[in-house]
Amino acid sequence: MIIRFAGFGGQGIVLSSYILGQSAVFDGKKAIQNQAYGSESRGGECRGDVIISADDIYELEPDYQDVLVAMAQPAYEKFVPLLRREGTLMIDQDLIVTDHNIEPAGITRYSISATDIAFKKYGRKIMANMVMLGYLNTVLGLVGRNAMEDAISRNVPRGSAEVNLQAFADGVTLAQQELKKR
Amino acid sequence: MLDNMSDHEYRKFAARHIPARLFAAEDFARVRRALGRKVLFAQGDIAVAYGALLAGCRFFAGYPITPATETAEIMSRLLPRIGGSYIQMEDEIASIGAVIGASWSGAKAMTATSGPGFSLMQENIGYAAMTETPCVIVDVQRSGPSTGQPTEGAQGDIMQAKWGSHGDYELIALSPSTVQECLNLTIEAFNLAETYRVPVIVLTDGLIGHMREKIVLPEYDDINFVSRKTTAKAAAAYRPYDNDGTNIPEMANFGTGYRVYITGLTHKESGYPSTDSQADHHRLVLRLCNKIRDNVGKIGKVQRDYQNGSGDRTVGIISYGVTSRSVFQAVKELRQRGFAVDHLRIITNWPFPEAEVAELVSRCRRTVIPELNLGQMYHLVREVSSGANDLVPLWKTGGELHTPQEIIEGVTG
Structure with a gap:
């Protein structure tokens, strides 16, 4: 499974990819993680890539992604054409206007208001990445919840684990509700 | 005993007892604790640093450069905690110079850089080859020539690794292809450097260096620790470059009571320069090359x-x-x-x-x-x-x- 997180630098995009990769490894799977370097990770369009597999991973830079988690308009526009046909798109619906002309055929779309929830509930937009991570992991069943919560606790700033885990749980709940509807 | 020491106390203790204690199980355990859990999700650059620390590296001198900076970063953080030294140098020429000096003082020493820095290091890599100084140089290759593409990986330094310095000499270069191998081969690099008294180059690249992947840290018993052959001769009888038949002379670390003269000039077995003897030069350079060429089967993987x-x-x-x-x-x-x-x-x-x-x-x-x-x-x-x-x-x-x-x-x- 090839997953790309994309947005602006400062949204916790790279951290999300790191947490997902680390939790996959803690969960006994094979994983690699790559990220944007340079100026874009500090404000421009930023990306973090994860590949999760049961087998050894040989293809380190695939041309296409299975999943795109997009949290900003320019990142969506740049990377959605690279989504595999019938891939999965997850967007923060308040930050992105989708354009069917650039989307590959047959994709499955999930839209949530991650940033809005993060701001209204926690007063901090930065929590949106955790909401997204909970949502993504639940919809796709990528790694065990314990492994991911462990990885979150280890990697968020000291003293903020609880609120991050709560935001993650919000994403899980949203996904469960969505899955029931579909 | 070591378990109860603070980092500061251990540092004072280590200053007196390293290199003798580089491979003691208690000291290794201290390193392992500093690195954290056994299974990690880490970058190649970090794995290189961890491999070095586990192999007994206690000295790092470097100058940050993308995509190798993470190695320096982690060494600067961890070395002071485990009785080692990190020096932020003014450039790469000074970095490799400091590493060579540290090695002669008995430490296992390393630096890490990328293309432009690797180019600057070439003269002193030749000096390390000529003076037979065990040391490890990590080159996280990026697109070149010159500053090229700092964040992009490449394999353009393969020839430079061997032929970068002037004159005839041999050294060893290793290429990892996974993050775990970055760790394993860095340990191997130290062992080879100590065995053959040569600079050993670890050739990673921008992609492996920055990519995160699973690594499993080895335990004490998993590692074969190799240390340079030091002399047991009486001080008066010791000559730094006597060939005991292996082509690899016994080393006498600075400060251990032996008179050791080190020079990049062609030297006789005594270590003193011999700048106009064809025979002395030929004997020396042939030995420098043969100690590697005769052991290709043992070294090559x-x-x-x-x-x-x-x-x-x-x-x-x-x-x-x-x-x-x-x-x-x-x-x-x-x-x-x-x-x-x-x-x-x-x-x-x-x-x-x-x-x-x-x-x-x-x-x-x-x-x-x-x-x-x-x-x-x-x-x-x-x-x-x-x-x-x-x-x-x-x-x-x-x-x-x-x-x-x-x-x-x-x-x-």
Whole structure:
């Protein structure tokens, strides 16, 4: 499974990819993680890539992604054409206007208001990445919840684990509700 | 006893007792604790640093450069906690100079850099080869020449690693292709440096260096610790470059009571310069080269993924470093399509495993050599393959890996 997180630098995009990769490894799977370097990770369009597999991973830079988690308009526009046909798109619906002309055929779309929830509930937009991570992991069943919560606790700033885990749980709940509807 | 010491107390203790305690289980345990849990999700640059610390490295001098900076960063944080020293130098020339000095004081010493810094280090790498100083240099290759593309990986320094300094000398260079191998081969690099008294280059690249992957830290009993051969002779009888028949002289670390004169000038066994004797120079340089050339079988490491076929349907692929990852995928797909593919992954680039390569090339209809440069190892393969076979260089530059499909096309095309 090839997953790309994309947005602006400062949204916790790279951290999300790191947490997902680390939790996959803690969960006994094979994983690699790559990220944007340079100026874009500090404000421009930023990306973090994860590949999760049961087998050894040989293809380190695939041309296409299975999943795109997009949290900003320019990142969506740049990377959605690279989504595999019938891939999965997850967007923060308040930050992105989708354009069917650039989307590959047959994709499955999930839209949530991650940033809005993060701001209204926690007063901090930065929590949106955790909401997204909970949502993504639940919809796709990528790694065990314990492994991911462990990885979150280890990697968020000291003293903020609880609120991050709560935001993650919000994403899980949203996904469960969505899955029931579909 | 060591368990209860604070970092500060341990540092004072270590200053008195290292290098004698570099490999004590208690000291190793202290390093292991500093590194955290056994299974980690870490970058290649971090794995290199961890491998060095586990191997007993207690000195790092460096100058930050993308994509190698993480190694310096982690060394600066951890070395002071485990009784070692980190020095932020003014440039790469000074960095390798400090590493050479530290090595002579008895420490296992390392620096890490990328292309532009590696170029600056070349003169002193020659000095390390000439003075037979064990040290490890990590080159996280990026697109060049010059400052090129700092964040993009490449394999353009393969030839420079061997031929970067002037004159005739031999050294060892290793190419990891996974993050775990960054750790394992850095440990190996220290052991080889200490065994053969040469600079050992670890050639990673921007992609492996920055990529995160699972690593498992070794335990004390998993590691074979090698330390330089030091002299037990009486001080008056010791000459720094006496050949005991192995071509590798016994070393006397500075401050251990021996008179040791070190120079990059051609020197006699006494260590003192001999700048106009053809015989002295020839004897010295031949020994510097032969200590490696005579041990190619022991030093050289390759991974063979062979079906041992021959004839029309058999194709060979020779790869190294990060490029091998795409090759493994290509080989899998080619075999599913009925091709007999033998893949030779070269782990030790220098000394070049000539015999292995010649054997493979001789029985393959075609041999494909993918590299992230415009054909560097290709020259070496051609040199040992008698010119009769179909050698296909697959060149790529600019920071993107070969896709498995590109390698398949090289084989079938």
